[in-house]
Amino acid sequence: MDTQTIVSMLNTALRAATPITLGALCGIFSERSGVVNIGIEGMMLMSAFTGFMTNVYTSGAGWADFPRFTASILVAVLTGALSGALHAVLSVRFKVDQIISGTVINILALGMTGYFYVQGAITAGRLPQIAIPLLSDIPILGPVLFRNGPILYTTLILVVAVHILLFHTVWGLRTRAIGEHPRAADTLGINVHRMQFINVITGGAIAGLAGAFLTLEAVGNFERGMTTGRGFIALALMIFGKWTPFGAFGAALLYGFAVALQNQLQFWGVTIPHQFIGMIPYILTLIVLAGFVGRARPPAHVGRPYEVE
Amino acid sequence: MEREIVLEAKGITKRFPGVLANDNVNLTLYKGEILALLGENGAGKSTLMNIIYGLYHRDAGTIILKGREVNFASPREAIHNGIGMVHQHFQLIPVMTVAENVMLGSEVTRGYGLLDVEKAAKQVRELSRQYGLEVDPDALVEDLPVGIQQRVEIIKALYRKADILILDEPTAVLTPQEVRELFKIMRDLASQGVSIIFITHKLKEVLEVADRIVVMRNGHVVGETSPQESTESSLAAMMVGREVLLRVHKEPAKPGEVVLEVSGLTAYDDRGSKAIDGVSFKVRAGEVLGIAGVQGNGQTELVETLTGLRKPHNGRVTVKGKDLTGASPRKVTRAGTAHVPEDRQKYGMVAAYTVADNLVLNTYYAPPFSSSGMVNHKAIEEHARRLVKEFDIRTPSIFTSGGSLSGGNQQKMVVAREFGRKIDLLIAAQPTRGLDVGSIEFIHQRIIEERDAGVAVLLVSAELDEIMSLSDRIAVMYKGQIVATVDASKVTREQLGLLMAGVTEGVLEPEVTAVI
């Protein structure tokens, strides 16, 4: 394999890992605070759609690039946050079963985006790649890491930021505490439900960013059901990553690498039915992670509503 | 001089489904005093304290704090107003370190919301040195034995510098030395003006440390007295409403064949260090072998290894000649062993299950409770009704969730389940933890009855009194080893105390030593 191929594979891996990583970060926020979130898929899909439509309208109105992209990303993130708020209201405030609440979001997302989707909408283009001066000239690493879009860069920063937030701040300590033993946190004056609300909504906003990545940075277009299960993969990789940002990112990279491998095999014209090649990312991820990562222990109180008194 | 009132609860009423937990309760707390709150299991002590702490909401009544009427919506406000509470059931997060648990909610930061774990650990270390409560700030709570977890809870309250301190049964799992230390801390704090409400079932402690005593029964305050004008038996009578035997009557044991035989048993604790180190002993049918020792010397791990909760590293365990080394808990149960675990909430019950279901946790799969994979609810309910009556478990119904019972009644539920069937071996760790005097009398009698019926009893307890009055022989554990086995009728408290501290040279006259 030449350098060119390696660079392109690694870059594909990183890009494939980006929405998954964001989805997993959404899951981490939610589950660390004790709320199961299987609605990541729906949150991503809705945000991908609203972000895209904002891009379509602002393009039509002739906005300049910067305000156009800012507005589109903002709308996507806001959509994610709103769907997070819906999940929080249902599962924390009204104590609807958290799985059902998440499923509601997934179904809602499929239905709404399907209904409002119009074919043939055009935009003035997607987010530009930004080459970081100097760094992007490093051989191999430069083109892989430092010639990417803004949401990908943001994701890398977020992985570190969420790690610090979760394990080195007051906020993180309290979040982990309510996911493990809400009663104990309550006796120390921590408002369990309020913390859960804020965490689930923040997670939703990050899922919104994942949606924005799909339609504004990676593809530049919207298709029905275009998240194709990424939200669920994110959830699985979050578990494999033991509910930690670095763990989830590592798992997502592995998945991304398998995607790159799959593309490359197809490109080389390997004569296996493409459905089988399409399975590679999932199977490889499963084998590696199930085989090499030990048993993960979820937050002890995840999935159960906390009843005051 | 008129004493200053810091806290006044008036007409507090609290109803739970099926129970009136507090019925028009009045309580006054003066500045700098130690007020002991006594009462039977289920009398409503914890409920009242939780209301004062803002964790429960009262149905009626007023609370006046330092002259101002307050209405706490949550513990946060209580904490802000200087109220601290050590809860009857530990409120600790197992997967976090001691330091993290201590600072949670009142964190030490280096600004910008960033935690300063080192500084927190340092503060914990200072507190533990200052008050003689030894604990490693970096240890994970889940690795600690209950006695040390209790210390963590006390440190948590001290760290928050409350001027009203509620201690709900803090001594239930402490050793005598630790209790003495705690009393010293309480007296120090009181002399600095801190007001303390102290709940306990140990009447000796009340007489030793309290300035004033309030007794509750059935949701009411039934009386007030002082240590000067009361004795253990007068307090017991006031609590229970009848005379209570404070010592068990028992005939000398008639030991039969060996039931439990342990030889060369070695096991590691969760952190990988040797917790029990070549332990050997025998327990015969019809005798009680007590295991004495300061908490954390391997008793917990010994019981866990014998009951299938921990894998042994070396050695052999047989019950009635059957090899049960490393057997699963189910196998151990089936071999006729009953186990009263030291941590009832973790290993003894399922809080969300009903009382009825909790009472068959060890036998639900066998007839009459199940046949061909189907559960027989009628049999389970009959069984539950019988045990609730026999063991006087105070619960609104057998369908109430186990977790909503008062602490002592949860304990009775666990004991009832374990004693409620035919057994050959009873392994009981802190069997009367958190029980009122009346219930202790009852459980002690039951243990002796079991013994006299030919059951071999292994009793582990941090209560020296309990060990001395129930045991026929006593084995003393120190650093994972049995350092001496003595005849319970001949040994003295002082000798046991020395042995527990690891001093063996010249402590015992030869006739005190019992054969294994």
Ligand SMILES: Nc1ncnc2c1ncn2[C@@H]1O[C@H](COP(=O)(O)OP(=O)(O)OP(=O)(O)O)[C@@H](O)[C@H]1O
């Ligand atoms: N959260 C709850 N839900 C329902 N009932 C409860 C709850 N907490 C307490 N109760 C009931 O209220 C009554 C008083 O319980 P409480 O825990 O105050 O007793 P206590 O005096 O602390 O007893 P103990 O000495 O056994 O701890 C009991 O009948 C108990 O079953």
Ligand SMILES: [Mg+2]
């Ligand atoms: Mg209580």
